[in-house]
Amino acid sequence: MQINPGKRSYLDPIHQDIVLDRAKPSERLVMDLIDTPEFQRLRRIHQLGVSYFTFQGAEGSRFTHSVGVMHIASRMTELLAERTPTALEMKPLIVATALLHDVGHGPYSHVTEKIVGYDHEEWSCKIITGDTMLNKVLADFDPKLPAQIAAVLKKTFEPHWISHMVSSQLDCDRFDYLLRDSYMTGTTYGSFALQRILSSLEVDEDSDRIVVSGDKGQIAVEDYLFARYSMYAQVYYHKKNLAARALLKKLVKRARQLGDKVCFMDEPTRKWLMAEEISVKDYLDLDDVQMTYHIKRWLNDPDPVLSDLAARFINRKLFKASRLPALSRPAVEEIRSKAGRVISEIGLDPEFYVALETTGLRPYDYYRPDSDFPQTNIMVRTENGSVRELSTLSSPVEALVKGDFETYWLIYPDEARDKISTLRELATAH
DSSP states (O other): OOSOTTEEEEEETTTEEEEEETTSHHHHHHHHHHTSHHHHGGGGSBTTTTGGGTOTTOOOBHHHHHHHHHHHHHHHHHHHTTTOTHHHHTHHHHHHHHHHTTTTOOTTTHHHIIIIIOOHHHHHHHHHHSSSHHHHHHHHHOTTHHHHHHHHHTTOSSSTHHHHHHSSSSOHHHHHHHHHHHHHTTOOTTOOOHHHHHHHEEEETTTTEEEEEHHHHHHHHHHHHHHHHHHIIIIITOHHHHHHHHHHHHHHHHHHHHGGGSSOOOHHHHHHHTTOOOOHHHHTTOSHHHHHHHHHHGGGOSOHHHHHHHHHHHTTOOOEEEEOOSOOHHHHHHHHHHHHHHHHHTTOOHHHHOEEEEESSOTTOSOOOOSSSGGGSOEEEOTTSOEEEGGGTOHHHHHHHHOOOOEEEEEEOGGGHHHHHHHHHHHHHO
């Protein structure tokens, strides 16, 4: 029973009790935003895309992650305010942006973002500024708030350090998803000292950025970066994850190729898959439930390729993923071409049953100092007062930054495993 109707508590596996009090304006705003249909939709979108095929506990949603990011942003704001009192004045903007940063995600999160070619942050801005209940809640609190949140997400809001709290190399989003994804996948790779990092952060108003202060803070951030690297190597780039994503990519490709010939496709899904213009209202109809329902309907599609790929996806008959030896791109393409001939020999179309995936240099990488947005890099205030980019101070981080970890993976159905293995052995011999 809720003793105090003005308060609400979310029992979170990462942050424990997240308590919101309606008597506090910023928390009242958060409560009202959480209750909107647009934010509740995030309960129906997996945080980790199709990783539940690989890690049985990876069933968490964008909803729980977004609430966690908001909670960390609230804590960070209060700590920053000890030295920068203006941070508290910005708290409604900060916590609302943190809460809503992922509201524009589509089905299976980042997986379809790459497949279909949309930008979830752009859709977040459209939902925040569009004709939505979420927009109404924000505008009722402050008419300027929707546009301000969109500006923070686009990194055009001033002061810029507000944007860095939500989107940078050291932000509330990454803090939450590393801890949460590690917990939900049953691993310990993403563990790091969150409180130590938060306590070491401060606003450098002269350079309009957030910096890490002192040796202890630097060491904690180094641990965070290596936790992030480990999560990419062991979880996000797990070979079964790569195979599941490739299977979904081929499935979507076949559905798009068939177009109106597909046995079932509602209008919002058709517009989205075909990359046609789609309204905010129609976009908000899309989620994992909707997409999975379509794939289930496609089990009975008369097209043998679409129905087969749908069955593999629904019944977790995933493709296999094999790491290729360190070869030149032409040599890798030659292996893929030979694999295609193997697939044809067993009666399958190589266009839909062979894929090449790469891991390593991606936009959501472990840490790459960004020349386009240098203010989002991790800066450390040393004991002598100078402010320097982290990799220039830390040899281990410098090695991580300079490393070229790109790897090629050949994706193919299990039926071709033996013959594909022969191809890989020949490649290794050469």
